Amino acid sequence: MNKVRPQTRIQRKNTEAILEAALSVFSRAGFRGATLDQIAREAGLSKPNLLYYFPSKEAIHIELLSGLMDVWLAPLHQMDEHGDPIEEIVAYVLRKLEMSRELPNESRLFANEIVHGAPRILDQIKGDLRALVEEKAAVIQGWIDAGKLAPLEPRHLLFSIWATTQHYADFDVQVRGILRPEANAHFNDAAEFLEQFYRRALRP
């Protein structure tokens, strides 16, 4: 159904550079705080040239967010109904924490959008995300009913996982201000803490 849009070498390179620069700037300054000049400069282009590839500032933002949603849902998708319940959930927690370590800008971009009312991704939240949560909540409830997991409301359990793991990316400055860690050493402590924490809370 889509018209095939032949991408030239230059197009591919520049759109990629723009999106990368925009992610950096948006996650640092927020949508309103980011300027096209900053993004253009960081991408190594002039502003009109940037606007040759994207029709508007908002279009860049939307492109970033919609591309991000899939990445964001992937770790939860991997949770396997037929695995060991506690191991599956702990593994999910650690995957999510790993994303906070590896993709903090993406996490902040997401957080920023939601804190401001998610005007551009509310549909995806109410659609894809909600559906996935319902699916996995049913799996977790099944585990609970089978006596393999402590009886905890599955949806709120998922919220707790998102909150605790994304906290290390979104509130990075606060965490660092309190722990004064060398480099990212505290992520290892966080992983250890979260694993023990969830194992304790989840065992039947």
Added chain:
Amino acid sequence: MNKVRPQTRIQRKNTEAILEAALSVFSRAGFRGATLDQIAREAGLSKPNLLYYFPSKEAIHIELLSGLMDVWLAPLHQMDEHGDPIEEIVAYVLRKLEMSRELPNESRLFANEIVHGAPRILDQIKGDLRALVEEKAAVIQGWIDAGKLAPLEPRHLLFSIWATTQHYADFDVQVRGILRPEANAHFNDAAEFLEQFYRRALRP
């Protein structure tokens, strides 16, 4: 030490109205996204009149944030070394959740500031907040050493409490998009979940 600044009735009323309006606008749109016109309109004043009471947009923001820090730390201050460890922590969790229910705008203002690098409160984070965390972490460690609490790193335990409770204010839109709750009914479910969750994780 402070010079006594005699506040007229009108001054008190207007500065209060400005701060209230600014909280609403800042928490909704972020610092850069908020405009003085919006704040002035919502406070029922003209823009020059607003600037008669505060010297700049940033001054309003700083005033809000510094006033907020005390409110934010209060629930943790209340945690009593001599109480029952698990009950003290659970009570702290519920107080914090109650703040997300009652003061969501304050929570979002705070979250927004930190996500953007906390340029205006980093000193307070590294000072007051850090000191309080160190103090209470020592208390929790004492409880653990006494065998009254599961051995979990105290600082990361505090992070988890902040994350899970503030999530219901900061990510309100996402929570609602997934749960489709009537009014604020889901806060009761969250309270029940968090209480059970922390009781399970914390028992020795």
Added chain:
DNA sequence: CATCAGTTTGACCATTTGGTCAACAACACG
């Protein structure tokens, strides 16, 4: 009522910023 500090605002300004455009440069390709 007179006075004066305190309060309010319309008009205005400088800057920032998202976006446009015409002209020019680079490139692919027959």
Added chain:
DNA sequence: CGTGTTGTTGACCAAATGGTCAAACTGATG
């Protein structure tokens, strides 16, 4: 090498926005 498509940019524009200021208004007080 000629030609049409793709890529690039300096100059420019309109709107938004933080902030100023002189002038006018209001209210408390003697």
